[in-house]
Amino acid sequence: MANPLQLVGRITLGLFADIGRLAVFAGRVKIAAITPRWYGGEILRQMVRIGFYSLPVVGLAAVFIGAALALNIYEGGSRYGAEQFVPNIVVLGISRELGAVITGLMLAGRVSAGIAAEIGAMRVTEQIDALETLSASRYRYLYAPRFIAALATLPLLVMAANIIGVMGGWLVSVYGLGFDSTVYLRNTVDFITRDDILVGLIKAVLFGGIISVMGCYQGDRSQAGATGVGRAATLSMVGAAVLVLAFNYVLSTLFVEIGL
Amino acid sequence: MSGPLLKLEGLEKAFGAKQVLRGVDLEVARGQSLVVIGGSGSGKSVMLKNALGLMMPDRGRIFFDGEDVTNATGKARETMRARVGMLFQSGALFDSLTVWENVAFRLINSEGTRRKDAKERAIETLKKVRLGSDVALLYPAEISGGMQKRVSLARSIISKPDLIFFDEPTTGLDPITADAINDLIVEMVRSLGAAAVSITHDMASARKIADEIAMLFEGRIIWRGKAADVMNSGNAYVDQFVHGRADGPIQPAI
Known part of the structure; x- marks a missing residue:
């Protein structure tokens, strides 16, 4: 019978080894992203794939989250006669937390898993070996463009999610809860601060890094066969989603501490 | 520079407990076409990936044009790869x-x-x-x-390499297309004056494209000779392999 302490030790060592490998991989991607040579065409192509094509799914998620948030705040606020604060809390919640988190989670599924599957398929069909034999580094040609594109487009997507999310809350409040449209929008604009927007955008940049690196890392480590590629996509999505939520909490705590 | 263009010296590679290469020694001269034959799982692809620097050997050394490139990275690896072409088994097109x-x-x-x-x-x-x-x-x-x-x-071949690797170039093709690919390989290698290392278990392909044939078995080169001699090598392992017999010293991989 296996010693339980041995088992715990093995799992712990495996976890630290995984974290180490991921950290080294992320470091190599970052170095490839900040030093020449850059593949401009690839970066643009990835910006369209990661940013532009994600807009519909992010927009849809944001509008429903904004609408549900407004309803729940109204329901809770009415217990204390505070339902007039719906626009303030909706815009605060979306710009500081939900806009970035929803975008991060949707892209963990759409982009991170997609990158892992694509790179995993390239790995098992020897395309990555071919790339290396043609004197092109996979870090520069494949991973850095995805990393740069995600860092650049996530803040734009989060801005879009913030606006659409607030509009979701506005729709429900005006057409379902009887708020005056002008008053609702004025309260929203008056309440939001530059710092609230900045918090969401800083998170967006970090989430962009997590999503792209996790997808590239799992794809790069993909084992042969369809099962290996599927596993890489799943691990990447789950890993990216968990890290997005964990780092969201860490950053929120940090921002509260420093008064941002 | 004189001497072989590619030289593998005592190459060993294991994956966990499975020892795939057990000391491969191989030389390829400039302009020479060498075909390495061997059964499935004999280590042909692993040997090729080590020679290309896509995998690192556990022991042994790899020389390209006299330079030790066993653990080459960065510029040294790029310089070597700029002079090498590779045709992958799957094509590996992007x-x-x-x-x-x-x-x-x-x-x-x-x-x-x-x-x-x-x-x-x-x-x-x-x-x-x-x-x-x-x-x-x-x-x-x-x-x-x-x-x-x-x-x-x-x-x-577009960059006119000095050395081209062919990994199972005719696998999955019908006999006529396979023969056309063999003809092209011979034509391209001769017109470039390049050395070629091909791995295959297609004997028709091996005889057509090789100047010399070597056989890899259980991680070692057990025979090497002129392509014309391979059908009468006098080596029981080679004879069994080239005649495609189930009976003999090599156990079928099933």
Whole structure:
């Protein structure tokens, strides 16, 4: 019978080894992203794939989250006669937390898993070996463009999610809860601060890094066969989603501490 | 520089407890076409990947044009790879790029050639492997397996390498297409004056493209000789393999 302490030790060592490998991989991607040579065409192509094509799914998620948030705040606020604060809390919640988190989670599924599957398929069909034999580094040609594109487009997507999310809350409040449209929008604009927007955008940049690196890392480590590629996509999505939520909490705590 | 273009010295490689290469010694001279034969799982692909630097050996050394490239990285590895072409078993064409972009990949992305010039050279090279310019704008998924092998061959020769590796070049092709690919390999290797190392278990292909044949068995080279001698090698392992017999010293891999 296996010693339980041995088992715990093995799992712990495996976890630290995984974290180490991921950290080294992320470091190599970052170095490839900040030093020449850059593949401009690839970066643009990835910006369209990661940013532009994600807009519909992010927009849809944001509008429903904004609408549900407004309803729940109204329901809770009415217990204390505070339902007039719906626009303030909706815009605060979306710009500081939900806009970035929803975008991060949707892209963990759409982009991170997609990158892992694509790179995993390239790995098992020897395309990555071919790339290396043609004197092109996979870090520069494949991973850095995805990393740069995600860092650049996530803040734009989060801005879009913030606006659409607030509009979701506005729709429900005006057409379902009887708020005056002008008053609702004025309260929203008056309440939001530059710092609230900045918090969401800083998170967006970090989430962009997590999503792209996790997808590239799992794809790069993909084992042969369809099962290996599927596993890489799943691990990447789950890993990216968990890290997005964990780092969201860490950053929120940090921002509260420093008064941002 | 005199001496072999490629030299493998005591190459060993294991994956966990499974020892795949047990001390491979191999030399390939300039302009020579060497075919390495061996059964499935004998370590042919692993040997090739080590020689290319896609895998690191556990022991042994690899020399390219007299330079020790066993653990070469960065510029040293790039310099070596700039002089080497590779045709992968699956073709390994980039499916997000068109045929001409695949062929011209090294020119555009490693040598900094302008796209317009690179496209012209890619189309010229495609003609050498009997593919018309109409194929150039197609994607790999839109062409047949035989055409994909030709495109991959064009990609491997466009930079006029000194050494070309062929990994199972005829696997998965019908006999007529396979023979056409063999003819192209012989023609391209001779016209470039390049050395070639091919791995295959297709004996028709081996006899056609090889000057010399070596047999890899259980991680070691157990025989090497002229291509013309392979059918009468006097080696029981080689005889069994080239005649495709189930009976003999080699146990079938089933």
